[in-house]
Amino acid sequence: MFTGLVMGLGRITSVERRGAETRLRIEPLFDLPDIELGESIAVNGTCLTVEIFGEKWFTAYASRETMSVTSLGDLKVGSKANLERAMAMGDRFGGHIVAGHVDTLAEVAEVRPAGESNIYRLTFPAAHGKYVIPKGSVALDGISLTVNDCGPDWLEVNIIPETQKATTISGWTPGRKVNMETDVIGKYVERMVAPWTAQDDPATPAKGITMDYLREHGF
Numbered sequence: 001m002f003t004g005l006v007m008g009l010g011r012i013t014s015v016e017r018r019g020a021e022t023r024l025r026i027e028p029l030f031d032l033p034d035i036e037l038g039e040s041i042a043v044n045g046t047c048l049t050v051e052i053f054g055e056k057w058f059t060a061y062a063s064r065e066t067m068s069v070t071s072l073g074d075l076k077v078g079s080k081a082n083l084e085r086a087m088a089m090g091d092r093f094g095g096h097i098v099a100g101h102v103d104t105l106a107e108v109a110e111v112r113p114a115g116e117s118n119i120y121r122l123t124f125p126a127a128h129g130k131y132v133i134p135k136g137s138v139a140l141d142g143i144s145l146t147v148n149d150c151g152p153d154w155l156e157v158n159i160i161p162e163t164q165k166a167t168t169i170s171g172w173t174p175g176r177k178v179n180m181e182t183d184v185i186g187k188y189v190e191r192m193v194a195p196w197t198a199q200d201d202p203a204t205p206a207k208g209i210t211m212d213y214l215r216e217h218g219f
Contacts, residue, residue: 002086003084003094003095003097004084004098004139004145006082006083006084006142006143006166006167007030008166009081009166011027012078013027014077015076020064021064022067023061026060027057028056029080035050035053035058039085039086041083042084042085043060043142044070044082045102046066046070046142047086047099047100048066069105096137096144097183100181102180104124105179105180106178108120108172108174108175108177109123109154114158118164119148119159120157120169121156122154122156122178124155131186132155132182137183138181140157140179142179
């Protein structure tokens with residue numbers, strides 16, 4: 001599990017493509033001590049596993065499935081990526097629950113200044129709109145952000161100077177594709193209530209969520 005608080009940037013030093021699969025060699029541009037074989041590191045919000053490593057580098061493999069649903073295919077030698085190690089038990093929880101499992105790609109549609117901040121508007125497939133709510137959380141390229149405003153297929157986030165400085169977001173321009181992971185809590189809630197909201201027989205009204213249902217389930 002991750003929190004969406006980017007630890008620092010990494011530079012891609014090698015990209016080895018084998019068909020639809022890719023192996024990345026990454027050089028952290030900050031102190032990343034005690035890397036372990038098999039540990040999870042989020043690269044632009046995508047959970048990858050450390051294969052081999054040296055004093056200031058590690059390699060990670062991205063499968064066909066991972067490459068098909070993320071923007072990792074856009075990385076090339078010299079590209080920079082947001083890095084975050086998996087959260088350790090007892091660590092400060094400063095962002096939100098991020099699994100490192102990308103839901104879809106979002107596209108930067110507009111960047112406009114707002115004081116010292118920048119407001120970014122991104123569009124995404126409407127099927128994911130139900131998981132995006134005003135003042136809710138979203139991870140974009142692994143960065144935990146608060147949704148300022150949103151619609152069925154778009155959202156806006158306000159990026160403060162510190163986030164611009166510490167992540168790749170300062171280089172985002174219209175047309176840029178970024179990894180988007182919506183809040184996992186909303187997905188679990190949807191799955192949990194599905195049996196009571198589904199309508200198997202069109203002639204039978206859906207049960208819906210009622211006060212009796214909420215009381216029965218401890219709310």
